[in-house]
Amino acid sequence: MELKQAYSYCERIIADNSKSFYKAFSLLPKEKRKAVWAVYAFCRKVDDIVDEGSHPEPELKAFRKDFDEFLAGSIQWDDPMWLALEDVFESYDMDASAFYGLIKGQEMDLTINRYRTLDELLDYSYHVASTVGLMLLPILAPGRTALLKDGAISLGYAMQITNILRDIGEDLSMDRIYLPQDIMRKYGLAEEALGSGTVSESFVQVWEELASIAEFHYDRAFETINDYPLSSRVPVKGAALVYREILSTIRSKEYTVFHEKHYVTDDSKQSILQCL
Numbered sequence: 001m002e003l004k005q006a007y008s009y010c011e012r013i014i015a016d017n018s019k020s021f022y023k024a025f026s027l028l029p030k031e032k033r034k035a036v037w038a039v040y041a042f043c044r045k046v047d048d049i050v051d052e053g054s055h056p057e058p059e060l061k062a063f064r065k066d067f068d069e070f071l072a073g074s075i076q077w078d079d080p081m082w083l084a085l086e087d088v089f090e091s092y093d094m095d096a097s098a099f100y101g102l103i104k105g106q107e108m109d110l111t112i113n114r115y116r117t118l119d120e121l122l123d124y125s126y127h128v129a130s131t132v133g134l135m136l137l138p139i140l141a142p143g144r145t146a147l148l149k150d151g152a153i154s155l156g157y158a159m160q161i162t163n164i165l166r167d168i169g170e171d172l173s174m175d176r177i178y179l180p181q182d183i184m185r186k187y188g189l190a191e192e193a194l195g196s197g198t199v200s201e202s203f204v205q206v207w208e209e210l211a212s213i214a215e216f217h218y219d220r221a222f223e224t225i226n227d228y229p230l231s232s233r234v235p236v237k238g239a240a241l242v243y244r245e246i247l248s249t250i251r252s253k254e255y256t257v258f259h260e261k262h263y264v265t266d267d268s269k270q271s272i273l274q275c276l
């Protein structure tokens with residue numbers, strides 16, 4: 001298979017799975033855009049093993065082994081994603097530990113379905129989302145990764161918390177509660193009450209407390225935006241603003257996250273990206 005086809009395969013994966021990220025990162029120069037598609041395809045595969053795999057534990061173990069072999073240059077790949085990723089690793093100073101971190105995060109998701117404290121939730125968010133920022137940094141800002149690391153970690157926290165606040169109902173149906181128990185206790189929200197799917201005052205208080213933590217981390221990430229090379233600033237800021245907009249969309253829908261999944265409309269995405 002040709003490299004060009006391998007990248008097109010990765011492009012399909014991001015285009016089919018995340019319209020927001022596809023749109024925002026399409027503003028990057030061609031070479032960087034393609035590299036982001038390959039990293040996204042890697043992340044999607046790990047995520048799908050956990051969400052859709054019939055035997056997620058052994059499948060995740062096998063995937064980690066594939067990645068070991070990929071790094072050693074000995075993988076017998078049957079998935080074009082590896083070909084594109086090989087080109088990315090040859091072109092950029094990629095951080096393999098971030099890729100292993102994401103695999104660890106998905107392993108955590110298989111064993112943990114409740115979070116006692118905010119710190120536990122942030123640790124999980126680091127592994128499943130901040131690592132993605134750390135994978136992308138060498139592509140988005142070569143040579144500036146040390147300077148941008150904390151902002152990228154914050155953006156991962158912010159996006160993951162946003163994702164959690166959007167998917168509360170879907171997660172509950174899989175017996176997963178990511179809202180930290182200490183914050184639920186602070187506002188008197190019992191697990192049974194959450195499970196009843198009622199948008200109560202205490203539910204809104206818990207939701208807003210987590211939203212303000214996400215907003216704090218979006219702001220920290222925005223503070224670093226001028227340290228990115230010019231060509232990456234608009235795409236990174238655009239991705240962050242579009243994702244943050246999910247919070248406003250949910251507020252405008254009166255926090256009805258139990259039976260619906262709220263998306264930012266194409267028009268809003270367009271107007272956010274146009275203003276940048």
Ligand SMILES: CC(C)=CCC/C(C)=C/CC/C(C)=C/COP(=O)(O)OP(=O)(O)O
Binds near residue numbers: 134155
């Ligand atoms: C420096 C930098 C760019 C940092 C950002 C890192 C980043 C993109 C993290 C991903 C976070 C996240 C919750 C993704 C959901 O993806 P999904 O495909 O499930 O999304 P969706 O279903 O919400 O569209």
